[in-house]
Amino acid sequence: MIHMIQNAKDQIAQLTMAAYRSAVEDGTLPEAEVKEAPVEIPKDxxxxxYTTTFALAASKALRKKPRDIAQALLDHMDLSGSYFTSxxxxxxxxxxFRASExxxxxxxxxxxxxxxxxxxSRQLSGQKIMVEFVSANPxxxxxxxxxxGGVLGDTLAAVLAKCGADVTREFYVNDAGHQIDKFAQSLEARYLQLIQGEENVPFPEDGYQGADIxxxxxxxxDQNGDKLLRADVEERRNTLxxxxxxxxxxxxxxxxxxxxxxxxxxFYESSLHDSGYVAETAEQxxxxxxTYEKEGxxxxxxxDIMRENLRKAGxxxxxxxxxxxxxxxxRRANGFYTYFAADIAYHRNKFAVRGFDRVINVWGADHHGHVARLKGALDALGLDGTEKLDIVLMQLVKLLRDGEVVRMSKRTGKAISLSDLLDEIPVDAARWFFNSKPDTQMDFDLGLAVREDSENPIYYVEYAHARICSLLRxxxxxxxxxxxMADVDMGLLSGETERALIKQLSAYCEEIRLAARDYDPSHINRYLVELAGCFHRFYTACRIKGEEPRVLSARLKLADLTRSVLRNGLALIGVDAPEKM
Known part of the structure; x- marks a missing residue:
């Protein structure tokens, strides 16, 4: 639960405010209402x-030049016992500020x-959060x-749990409504065609044309023969x-x-209809x-709901x-409830029945128009959908092989499914590459995913872990x-690549915080690639094997702790950390 970057920032803010108060006491700086010092990590x-812009931010309130304020702060600042040497x-x-040993x-x-x-961390402690993802039509x-969507939702859930939330992963099964009717009619047509011939049984114009039907x-x-041939239509379709x-x-x-x-x-959509919960939601x-009635x-x-919300938003x-x-x-004139009605009822169930504090849905970008409507409906029910329901919209995926777009599976000759993909590339590679920034279109290079060189980011990261394991063995x-750590002399880890590697280890906590804040678990991928790079540079610059015992011991400890963080990060994405490659 220790966040060393945040600890350093907090300490600088405290040191700066203490210096300001000291400068006010002896009259060097005037007393004014100033905000706590913002602290950042310099790019160079x-x-x-670390750096603070306190002097720049306080210049107007103190009516002094920023450099004069900064000098006054330096003159009154006591770094003894702190994390900083200067x-x-x-x-x-x-x-x-420069960090100390x-x-x-x-x-x-x-x-x-x-x-x-x-x-x-405990930043989300006490929050009950649902992440609903995939929810593909069955x-x-x-x-x-x-x-x-699968890996984005799963990794986001892992990140939120790492930040202390009580997380539930849920799949919403659309086993009712129009798509199931169409599924039934499509199956019925293909079934009757097997018995009576394709030329004698028309296929629904909007039916599912796939080979899977x-x-x-x-x-x-094959299992039941023609026993449904003489059944009534409703029984036949329902059975199929x-x-x-x-x-x-x-x-x-x-x-x-x-x-x-x-x-x-x-969670099954049919349960909402069978229990009367959809009808009850419409009644509420x-x-x-x-609501109003029109043409039955x-x-x-x-x-009206959205206009009201937009006015509130300015x-x-x-x-x-x-x-x-x-x-x-x-509800249609025929008495059947729409998918939208069921979706409102489903989300009402999440908040009103199961008591989630926040709900996050991972949806395709084609659902963009549905977001505000659903949030508005929940607002109308008094469930504060605008604030409590978050939607992560992900862009399309384009599969490439040798620079060419791939639409068909080599094995089946059909549109590539998740199953086909996992037959072609390792599961870990699929999870790594799909855990990309959700709001950008993704080009998935099948060739890159199986390459065993530094151009393949997952190989590059896994190789760093395996390399350390090999060294330890x-x-x-x-x-x-x-x-x-009690036996390590930190003065022996003062080289540029050693310090850079330790800084990168400290950044892991911050990247998890940002991944949870932004609903973007790809922060972890980018972090791991940078950590692997820092380790490879350290390993090249700093000899371990054959060094004098104290230096060997210190560098070996640093390598082992790097291995630990690499393993932790890969586990967060659901990727194995191999010990041999």
Whole structure:
């Protein structure tokens, strides 16, 4: 739970404010209302390890030049017992601080003492958060968007849990509604075609054309023959749909397990309809005055709800009118509830019944128009959807092989599914590459994913871990054991690449915090590549094997702690840390 970068920033803020108060006491600086010093890490290490812009920010309030304020602060600053050896003025009034041996030592002590918990925090402690992701229609195989959403949702959940949240991973099974009707009709047509001939049974114009529908119909026919031929239409369609789901859902679960994704809960849309919860939700919206009936259908006043929310957000009437807002049907004239009505009920269940403080959905970018409407509906129910429901929209995936776009599987000749992809590349490679920044379109290079060189980022990171493990084995064979931090002389780890590596180890906690804050778990990938690079540079510049015992011992400890953080980061993404390559 030790965050050494934050500890350093907090200490600089305290030192600066203490210096300011001391300067006020002896009259060097005037007393004024000034804010606590903002502290950052300079981009160029030549400018120190940390910098504060306090003097620049306080210049107006104190009516003095920033450099004069900075000098007064320096004259009144006591660094004894702190994490810093010196502070100096730079540029127009920056105060730059250089970290002491104590700070570097405490970074390594934190990595050693916390082990697998290093990087954990309590920042989200007490928050009950649901992450709902993939939720693919069970009417066909999972595709590349599901592959990307799967690892983004799973890793985001891991990051949030690392920050202390009580996290639930959920898959919403769309086993009711229009897509299941279409699934049933498609299966029925293919089934009857097997018996009566394709030329004698028309296929629905909007039916599912995939080969998987033919395969399901054939499988049912092989097991049951023509026993549904004389059944009434409703019974036949229901039987075929349930059979199709009984095949598809276990396949989805097994594919996701293979992809190292384990859900806490599979929530079925049909349960909302069967329990009357969708109807009850619509009734609550009606009771609150947010619905009306038109041509036998029940409509939600979506446009009014969104206008109200936009006004609260400060939008002008002219801006609002340009949006061409429309209302939504909740219940059709035939009495059936729409998917939107079920989705509102599902999210109401998350907040009102199961008590989640925050809900995060990972959706494809094509759902963009659905976001504000759903949040607005929850607002209308008094559930504060605008604040408590967050949507991560991910862009499309383009598969490439040798620079060419790939749409078909080499093995099956059909559109590439998650299962096909995992037959072609390792699961860990898929998880690594799909854990990319969600709001950017992704080019997935199948050739790069299996390359064994430094151009492949997962290979580069895993190789760093394996390289350290190999070093530890070799030295253990020579009787050299990894020491405890208490036995390490930090003065022997003062080289440029050694200090850079320790700084990078300290940054792990901050990257986890940023990944949770931004809902962007790809922070971890970028961090690991940088950590691996720092280690490779350290290993090239600083000999370990054959060094004099005290130096060997200190560098060996640094290498072993790097191994620990590499393993932790890879585990967060759901990727193995190999000991041999």
């Amino acid at each position: 290490a030549a400018n120190g390890d 502070a100096e003025i730079a540029g127009p009034g920056f105060l730059n 104590n700070w570097y030592r405490d970074v390594l002590k934190a990595v050693e003492s916390e082990g697998e918990d290093y990087g954990s 009417t066909g195989p999972m595709h590349m968007g599901n592959a990307r 033919r395969e399901l119909a054939q499988l049912y026919y 749909a349930q059979f199709g789901l009984s095949v598809n859902l276990p396949k989805m679960k097994s594919d996701l397990e293979r992809y190292k994704i384990h859900y806490d809960n599979w 919206l009606s009771a609150a005055g947010w 259908a029940l409509w939600l006043k979506t446009a 939008k002008s009437e002219a801006e609002i009118e340009k949006l061409d807002l429309k209302d939504d049907v909740l 070799a030295l253990k064979g020579e009787g050299e054991e990894v020491p405890s």
